[in-house]
Amino acid sequence: MVAFYYFSFSGGLPLELKDSELAHLERLARVKIGRESRKRLKTQLAEIIEFVRKLQEIDTSGYTPQAYVGRFRPTLRDDTVGLCLSRDEVLAESPDSERGFFRVPPVIEKEDTTP
């Protein structure tokens, strides 16, 4: 695969994310990674990051970052109220609700915010 040669890893060092880096990502993404997959994920993520980092070698001078797609631009509609789902229909799929509200475990607690 031509692209694979293009992106081939330069160094022979084994790539792996640090424990602290994985923990940081887990906290940002609010997703808990089980013990059995941590080792594998640290390697795979480092390899994928190395793979996509090669993009930085491409000369993009003269190009501004583009968020939209193709030549079509999103269009706006008038801000008028249309048909929408009822509160009961929406809450019907909630794991826990009470008196027309979503119910969640305690929100106010001390969260560790050290980086």
Add this chain to the structure above:
Amino acid sequence: MENLAGLSVVSLREMYRKRAVRPVEVVTAYLERIERINPTIKAFLHVFAKDALSQARALEKEDPEGRPLYGIPVAVKDNICTRGLPTTCASKILEHYRPPYDATVVDRLHDAGAVIMGKTNMDEFAMGSSTENSAFEITKNPWNEDYAPGGSSGGSAAAVAGGIAPAALGSDTGGSIRQPASLCGVVGLKGTYGRVSRYGLVAFASSLDQIGPITRDVMDCAIVMGVISGRDPFDATSIPEPAPDLTADIKKGLRGLRIAIPRDLDTWELEDSVRDAAVGTVDILKDEGAETERVDLPGMETSIACYYILANAEASSNLARYDGVKYGLRARSDSLIEMYEQTRGEGFGEEVKRRILLGTYVLSAGYYDAYYSKAQQVKALICDGFEKIFTRFDLIVLPTSPTPAFQIGEKIDDPIAMYLSDIFTTPANIAGLPAISIPAGVSPEGLPIGMQLIAGAGREATLLRGALGLEKVYRFREQFSPDIEKR
């Protein structure tokens, strides 16, 4: 009913027109075939037997020629919302989810008289290229059950290839319609970004996602695409102009079409059978009177890296909604933050977590400019390159995938190898261009090979005209079919 497996949408329409069959009869026959074949290929996750039969019964009172898909059974990928019916995205986090509304494409299928037979297997949240990332089933390639059907719309492609649905809907974020269509020997189309409404499509990467048809041949594809295309006020990115007539000029043939051939076709590392099919296609185009010329394609070396940054950045944001509060799975916990982390840890499979973490990484402080902004610049460069090509050409032709189907389990532990099976499909998503895969032949192992056409933005009609022109010369359907069709 006999020979059900070989029926196309066009042939079913003809049978209805002649009053040779009735919807209940057709739907019953397909349900029986699903019951017989699906336990082997596992294309469907959910079969809506009761709803399908009641829709069919309601149609019996109508004029068969009144609606374009009257009585046509259609399979729908399980990331497209069906009101009150399972829509799981093949994820444990949505295992028991029943959406309170229908996707716009589902409404349009119903309005066109189609009968929705059930929901098809996929890689979890459409993240994958083999359908092995499903939390529920491993779908088999109907041409050889040791092989993967491709993905992520592997269930939809296998359903059509196995003759248990004449047509299906898939979704394509980086090739998820075209790659499985190629690996299963069927036709798969992704339209211009915004051509088909995304309302009710569970979001993966919103700037890349498009719903599209998977069918047995190009004419069926044009018919189904015509039904689902068009402006939808519920999707702000849907194209305002009316969708073009896809069948008016479809039979005009290849003569006079200006077709770009990638300069690197000879040096790309392709499996021999795929290279032969590509070289053979170039000869066909010349023989049929198309004007061909070699060009440099923009971004072939960079599109996969660009794609995996943009798609995963958007995915990490889009999948933030699965938090155990509004719908879906909730893990038991005494605190809110822990509940989020546990729910997502238990509910998402490994590939989904890998992509959420990668997307989080490229958007995080200190890395945003180096990865995300840079990928958006590369995207601008790729779009610009395609725009220049389409001032001089009508179509680009290239393989859909560098190899025919690979074995189940072959790539599952090597994410980058899996990602590279989409190398030829991601550029059309990045640039928002319409692209189609059509079956061109089979490998020595008897596995299908797909060729891809890409057209300029908004040019689906030209794309289908080119595809039909090639299909007539390939004569794939006349020559090849999987053994399972005979069962």
